[in-house]
Amino acid sequence: GAVVSQHPSWVICKSGTSVKIECRSLDFQATTMFWYRQFPKQSLMLMATSNEGSKATYEQGVEKDKFLINHASLTLSTLTVTSAHPEDSSFYICSAIPGGPGNSPLHFGNGTRLTVT
Amino acid sequence: GENVEQHPSTLSVQEGDSAVIKCTYSDSASNYFPWYKQELGKRPQLIIDIRSNVGEKKDQRIAVTLNKTAKHFSLHITETQPEDSAVYFCAASINNDMRFGAGTRLTVKP
Numbered sequence: 128g129a130v131v132s133q134h135p136s137w138v139i140c141k142s143g144t145s146v147k148i149e150c151r152s153l154d155f156q157a158t159t160m161f162w163y164r165q166f167p168k169q170s171l172m173l174m175a176t177s178n179e180g181s182k183a184t185y186e187q188g189v190e191k192d193k194f195l196i197n198h199a200s201l202t203l204s205t206l207t208v209t210s211a212h213p214e215d216s217s218f219y220i221c222s223a224i225p226g227g228p229g230n231s232p233l234h235f236g237n238g239t240r241l242t243v244t
Numbered sequence: 245g246e247n248v249e250q251h252p253s254t255l256s257v258q259e260g261d262s263a264v265i266k267c268t269y270s271d272s273a274s275n276y277f278p279w280y281k282q283e284l285g286k287r288p289q290l291i292i293d294i295r296s297n298v299g300e301k302k303d304q305r306i307a308v309t310l311n312k313t314a315k316h317f318s319l320h321i322t323e324t325q326p327e328d329s330a331v332y333f334c335a336a337s338i339n340n341d342m343r344f345g346a347g348t349r350l351t352v353k354p
Contacts, residue, residue, distance in 0.1 A: 171344045235287040
Protein backbone atom coordinates (compact mmCIF):
# COMPACT_ATOMS: atom_id res chain seq x y z
CA GLY A 128 0.00 0.00 0.00
CA ALA A 129 0.81 3.72 0.07
CA VAL A 130 1.86 4.01 -3.56
CA VAL A 131 2.80 7.36 -5.04
CA SER A 132 2.91 7.56 -8.81
CA GLN A 133 4.74 10.30 -10.67
CA HIS A 134 4.61 11.07 -14.37
CA PRO A 135 6.52 11.50 -16.60
CA SER A 136 9.64 9.70 -15.43
CA TRP A 137 11.78 11.79 -17.72
CA VAL A 138 11.27 14.74 -20.05
CA ILE A 139 13.46 16.78 -22.36
CA CYS A 140 12.25 20.23 -23.29
CA LYS A 141 13.55 23.31 -25.00
CA SER A 142 14.48 26.42 -23.10
CA GLY A 143 11.51 28.72 -22.63
CA THR A 144 8.85 26.02 -22.69
CA SER A 145 6.81 24.75 -19.76
CA VAL A 146 6.67 21.25 -18.33
CA LYS A 147 3.99 19.72 -16.13
CA ILE A 148 4.74 16.90 -13.70
CA GLU A 149 1.96 14.91 -12.08
CA CYS A 150 2.02 13.22 -8.70
CA ARG A 151 -0.75 10.86 -7.68
CA SER A 152 -1.47 8.94 -4.52
CA LEU A 153 -2.91 5.69 -5.81
CA ASP A 154 -4.34 4.01 -2.74
CA PHE A 155 -4.70 6.74 -0.17
CA GLN A 156 -5.82 10.33 0.08
CA ALA A 157 -3.16 12.95 0.52
CA THR A 158 -4.20 16.37 1.74
CA THR A 159 -0.56 17.33 1.67
CA MET A 160 2.12 16.47 -0.85
CA PHE A 161 5.71 17.61 -0.97
CA TRP A 162 7.86 18.52 -3.94
CA TYR A 163 11.61 18.03 -3.76
CA ARG A 164 14.40 18.79 -6.19
CA GLN A 165 17.63 16.84 -6.31
CA PHE A 166 20.67 17.95 -8.27
CA PRO A 167 23.30 15.33 -9.17
CA LYS A 168 25.11 13.96 -6.14
CA GLN A 169 23.20 16.24 -3.83
CA SER A 170 20.51 15.88 -1.25
CA LEU A 171 16.75 16.24 -1.53
CA MET A 172 15.80 19.87 -1.18
CA LEU A 173 12.23 20.71 -0.28
CA MET A 174 10.77 23.12 -2.81
CA ALA A 175 7.21 23.44 -1.63
CA THR A 176 4.40 21.88 0.32
CA SER A 177 1.29 21.32 -1.72
CA ASN A 178 -2.00 21.62 0.14
CA GLU A 179 -5.27 20.30 -1.30
CA GLY A 180 -7.67 23.11 -2.01
CA SER A 181 -5.34 25.91 -1.01
CA LYS A 182 -2.14 27.61 -2.04
CA ALA A 183 1.16 25.84 -1.83
CA THR A 184 3.75 26.88 0.69
CA TYR A 185 7.10 27.58 -0.95
CA GLU A 186 10.51 27.33 0.61
CA GLN A 187 12.73 30.36 0.72
CA GLY A 188 14.46 30.92 -2.59
CA VAL A 189 11.93 28.97 -4.67
CA GLU A 190 10.08 31.15 -7.16
CA LYS A 191 6.37 30.46 -6.86
CA ASP A 192 5.65 32.05 -10.23
CA LYS A 193 8.14 29.76 -11.91
CA PHE A 194 7.19 26.54 -10.15
CA LEU A 195 3.41 26.44 -10.22
CA ILE A 196 1.78 23.93 -7.93
CA ASN A 197 -1.82 22.83 -8.12
CA HIS A 198 -3.39 20.35 -5.69
CA ALA A 199 -6.93 20.17 -6.98
CA SER A 200 -7.91 16.83 -5.50
CA LEU A 201 -6.97 14.57 -2.62
CA THR A 202 -5.00 12.30 -4.93
CA LEU A 203 -3.34 14.63 -7.41
CA SER A 204 -0.76 17.40 -7.22
CA THR A 205 0.94 18.92 -10.24
CA LEU A 206 4.15 20.89 -10.57
CA THR A 207 4.57 23.06 -13.65
CA VAL A 208 8.01 24.40 -14.43
CA THR A 209 7.31 27.52 -16.47
CA SER A 210 9.73 29.07 -18.94
CA ALA A 211 12.26 26.37 -18.20
CA HIS A 212 15.96 27.12 -18.46
CA PRO A 213 18.96 24.77 -18.49
CA GLU A 214 19.62 25.50 -14.82
CA ASP A 215 16.21 24.00 -14.03
CA SER A 216 17.48 20.63 -15.22
CA SER A 217 17.23 18.37 -12.22
CA PHE A 218 15.50 15.37 -10.67
CA TYR A 219 12.09 16.41 -9.33
CA ILE A 220 10.43 14.06 -6.90
CA CYS A 221 7.13 14.26 -5.11
CA SER A 222 6.10 12.60 -1.90
CA ALA A 223 3.10 12.17 0.32
CA ILE A 224 2.29 10.89 3.76
CA PRO A 225 -0.54 8.42 4.14
CA GLY A 226 -2.30 8.19 7.43
CA GLY A 227 -3.14 11.79 8.23
CA PRO A 228 -1.69 14.03 10.94
CA GLY A 229 1.38 13.16 12.92
CA ASN A 230 4.85 12.24 11.83
CA SER A 231 5.00 9.40 9.37
CA PRO A 232 7.42 8.32 6.67
CA LEU A 233 7.31 10.02 3.32
CA HIS A 234 6.40 7.85 0.38
CA PHE A 235 8.11 9.02 -2.75
CA GLY A 236 7.12 8.95 -6.37
CA ASN A 237 9.61 7.59 -8.90
CA GLY A 238 10.82 11.06 -9.74
CA THR A 239 11.03 13.02 -12.98
CA ARG A 240 14.33 13.75 -14.62
CA LEU A 241 13.99 17.07 -16.40
CA THR A 242 16.53 18.10 -19.01
CA VAL A 243 16.22 21.57 -20.50
CA THR A 244 18.18 22.10 -23.69
CA GLY B 245 14.22 26.12 10.52
CA GLU B 246 15.57 22.64 11.02
CA ASN B 247 19.14 21.97 9.86
CA VAL B 248 20.36 18.41 9.49
CA GLU B 249 24.04 17.60 9.12
CA GLN B 250 25.25 14.20 8.02
CA HIS B 251 28.68 12.58 8.12
CA PRO B 252 30.60 11.14 6.44
CA SER B 253 29.77 12.15 2.88
CA THR B 254 31.40 8.98 1.56
CA LEU B 255 32.10 5.69 3.27
CA SER B 256 33.83 2.64 1.90
CA VAL B 257 33.87 -0.66 3.79
CA GLN B 258 34.76 -4.27 3.12
CA GLU B 259 31.97 -6.76 2.77
CA GLY B 260 31.08 -8.10 6.18
CA ASP B 261 32.26 -5.04 8.06
CA SER B 262 29.96 -2.58 9.82
CA ALA B 263 29.07 0.89 8.60
CA VAL B 264 28.03 3.83 10.76
CA ILE B 265 26.51 7.08 9.53
CA LYS B 266 25.90 9.97 11.90
CA CYS B 267 23.50 12.90 11.79
CA THR B 268 22.84 15.90 13.96
CA TYR B 269 19.81 18.15 13.99
CA SER B 270 19.28 21.65 15.26
CA ASP B 271 15.64 21.88 16.31
CA SER B 272 14.87 20.13 19.58
CA ALA B 273 11.20 19.99 18.55
CA SER B 274 12.00 17.42 15.84
CA ASN B 275 10.39 14.17 16.86
CA TYR B 276 10.65 11.79 13.93
CA PHE B 277 13.85 10.55 12.31
CA PRO B 278 13.69 8.33 9.23
CA TRP B 279 16.53 6.94 7.17
CA TYR B 280 16.26 6.49 3.43
CA LYS B 281 18.33 4.50 0.95
CA GLN B 282 18.54 5.80 -2.60
CA GLU B 283 20.01 3.89 -5.51
CA LEU B 284 21.14 5.78 -8.58
CA GLY B 285 18.24 7.32 -10.46
CA LYS B 286 15.63 5.82 -8.17
CA ARG B 287 13.34 7.04 -5.48
CA PRO B 288 14.44 7.07 -1.85
CA GLN B 289 13.23 4.06 0.08
CA LEU B 290 12.57 4.09 3.80
CA ILE B 291 14.80 1.57 5.57
CA ILE B 292 14.21 2.38 9.22
CA ASP B 293 12.82 5.16 11.37
CA ILE B 294 12.76 6.17 15.00
CA ARG B 295 10.57 8.46 17.04
CA SER B 296 11.72 10.76 19.78
CA ASN B 297 10.31 8.63 22.57
CA VAL B 298 12.62 5.75 21.65
CA GLY B 299 16.38 5.56 22.04
CA GLU B 300 17.17 2.62 19.81
CA LYS B 301 15.51 0.50 17.16
CA LYS B 302 16.77 -2.53 15.28
CA ASP B 303 15.62 -4.38 12.19
CA GLN B 304 17.83 -7.31 11.27
CA ARG B 305 21.18 -5.87 10.15
CA ILE B 306 20.08 -2.27 10.51
CA ALA B 307 19.83 -0.28 13.73
CA VAL B 308 19.27 3.35 14.57
CA THR B 309 20.11 5.15 17.80
CA LEU B 310 18.85 8.51 18.96
CA ASN B 311 20.33 10.83 21.57
CA LYS B 312 17.80 13.59 22.11
CA THR B 313 19.95 15.47 24.57
CA ALA B 314 22.81 15.73 22.14
CA LYS B 315 20.46 16.00 19.16
CA HIS B 316 22.14 13.33 17.15
CA PHE B 317 21.14 10.01 15.66
CA SER B 318 23.05 7.28 13.90
CA LEU B 319 22.50 4.47 11.44
CA HIS B 320 24.36 1.22 11.97
CA ILE B 321 24.58 -1.46 9.30
CA THR B 322 26.22 -4.72 10.31
CA GLU B 323 27.52 -7.51 8.09
CA THR B 324 27.45 -5.23 5.08
CA GLN B 325 26.82 -6.69 1.64
CA PRO B 326 27.55 -5.29 -1.84
CA GLU B 327 23.84 -4.63 -2.33
CA ASP B 328 23.97 -2.20 0.60
CA SER B 329 25.94 0.13 -1.68
CA ALA B 330 23.81 3.25 -2.20
CA VAL B 331 23.33 6.78 -0.93
CA TYR B 332 21.79 7.00 2.52
CA PHE B 333 19.91 10.04 3.76
CA CYS B 334 18.92 10.84 7.29
CA ALA B 335 16.05 13.20 7.98
CA ALA B 336 14.45 15.02 10.87
CA SER B 337 10.81 15.94 10.95
CA ILE B 338 8.51 18.22 12.91
CA ASN B 339 4.85 17.66 12.14
CA ASN B 340 5.61 16.20 8.72
CA ASP B 341 7.97 19.04 7.77
CA MET B 342 10.91 16.81 6.85
CA ARG B 343 14.46 18.00 6.19
CA PHE B 344 17.20 15.82 4.84
CA GLY B 345 20.88 15.48 5.50
CA ALA B 346 23.33 15.83 2.62
CA GLY B 347 23.62 12.08 2.15
CA THR B 348 26.33 9.44 2.55
CA ARG B 349 27.54 7.43 -0.39
CA LEU B 350 28.24 3.95 0.97
CA THR B 351 30.36 1.55 -1.05
CA VAL B 352 30.68 -2.04 0.07
CA LYS B 353 33.63 -3.76 -1.56
CA PRO B 354 33.28 -7.50 -2.19
